[in-house]
Amino acid sequence: MKRLLALIAALAVMTMVLTGCGEEKAAEKVLKIGTMSPLTGPYAADGNDIRQGAEIAIEVIKEQGGIEGFDDIQIFPQDTACDPKQAVAAANKLINDEVTGVVGAYCSSSTIPASETLAEENIIMLTPASTSPKVTERGLTNMFRTCGRDDHQAPAAVKFMKDVAGVKSIFIVDDKTTYSQGLAEGVAAAATAAGIEVKEHDHVNQGDKDYSAVLTKVKAANPDLFYISLQNSATGALMMIQAKRMGVDAILMGQDAVYHPKLVEIAKSAAEGAFCTFGAIDKDAEAFKTFVSKYKAKSGNEPGAYSAYAFDSAMAYLLAVKAAGTTDAAKVRAEILKLDFTGASKQVSYQENGDSGSNYTVYQVKDGKFVPYWNSLSGEKY
């Protein structure tokens, strides 16, 4: 009994101390934003691109004088490791940290379960990189997407294959993630519908380095185009290096996850001439140039493929909070839907379902750089 009393007394003291701290901190009102992306594991590179992109947005807003009603803006980066279970755990951690908005995640297979956890607490989530159609098709009012959708990307890729490259047969390979397999299946269906023969649709495992077996198949099938739907650029680079070494002479084509400056850096000459679909980013636009210079100054690296989208996602949330003057989810959502601003990636405005439209462009690797080659919206070459 005595012990129980002591325990209660101790708890009482602790509660007093804790609430005491709480009151002191309440004087300072902090806007808390979370990021979710794979900071460890095979997709850590893309995950860090996203985290840094969001950080720059906060920096820019702070330079502009911050947001009225908030003394500070803080960022809480969480690691999803591209694993659905860890993504949900990360979402719960962010809920405990009392964030009101989240930028992330990278892998669609992480974004989908995490957004459901965040929806229970009415936390806004803006994904800069998850392109699976399912992300915005679940009727969640807290979910927004700054990048494009795979059911737009796949037809754009196939249209390019048929109309521009004049391809008659393709070989497809994916690495079985929600995103990569979903997109590969979309391409297979669209290609068949367009009269392109799909010689084979094969799969590899995540974490594989040796693609010699599947590439021997590609060589034997001798397709006009080899479509590579892998979850990141490093594996895409390995696929291209080995394809060239095995003497595969099909046209190489990747998608938005393979599109990354690192692809060219690793694959070097093996990537030369390869095509990739990615959102049209105007690299000469003022907004993009300012973003790049800030990004380089902070991280010392070139921005990754999805850095600009992460920047715009965080920017959209911050601008909406600024306009709403509160972090109340319903009011912020209303403001996000009203947004129409020139971001680093594109002109950003969201539709009722949370999408912001796709503008897929085919890029070609030329002299070690991604050069815009063909615009899927206008159907014209650059």
Add this chain to the structure above:
Amino acid sequence: MEFFIQQLINGITLGAVYALIALGYTMVYGIIQLINFAHGEFFAAGGYMGVILISYLAAQGLHPYACLGISLVLSMGYCALLAMAVEQLAYKPLRQASRLAALLSALGMSIFLQNGLMLTQGVYDKPYPTEITAGGFEWGLISVSYMQIFIVGLTAVLLVALNILVFKTRIGRAMRATSQDKVMAALVGINSNRVIATTFAIGAALAAAAGIMVGLYYGSVNYSMGFVPGIKAFAAAVLGGIGNITGALIGGLIIGMVEIFAAGYISGEYKDVFAFVILIGVLYFRPTGIMGENVDDTRV
């Protein structure tokens, strides 16, 4: 037929890499019955050290092959030292503790080393100068790259050297004696601590060689590259009979071949399934692996 021969060549190359990594597992297990989960990390560290040295030496204007040779030797030496340090730090204090404690220590060391690589070398893949060994032979549909020949050749040379070391030298005899009976070996004057440290060093040096070859063959290294090949090589060591050097070679080749043929004739998504089905099948009929000796209860 051409398709089959090409896949056979692919399988032998991959198997040779697994075999080199598997040797480290098998030697360490043979001598202290520890599954050294940090072994995959030596492989990754070797790969990184290799690319750093090759780039540095190439910048000094050395001939590419000289760069490669020097880097290979230095990286192997570096990983040998790293492994000895890991052994001193994480395994030696636990030698009298339960096996589980050492196993957990190994897992911890693996996580520590992998994250250490991530923090010091960054999360991005590091490209290898693949042009050093570009090129190869072609006969119709079949192509053999110089790199594949180099991998198989180097594996063969290292294996022969290892066999000579273990069966023909004093330290080799001491290693065999220690693996049979640590206490008896110590009684006849063998410094078992030194023998164990040497075993770790040799295993890690072989893993480092594998790391460089993988980097050159596939084109890049990554901080997490040790994990998957580590698991596969461990499976290869168990399949061949853990503790047995020839077994590691056979196990590595089998796992490599099964993977390639499953990916080539069925589908890439099933290759790991087949590799492990073979493993389970062999262990069901021969619990000690293909070359494994009978379990001897009289061992200390």
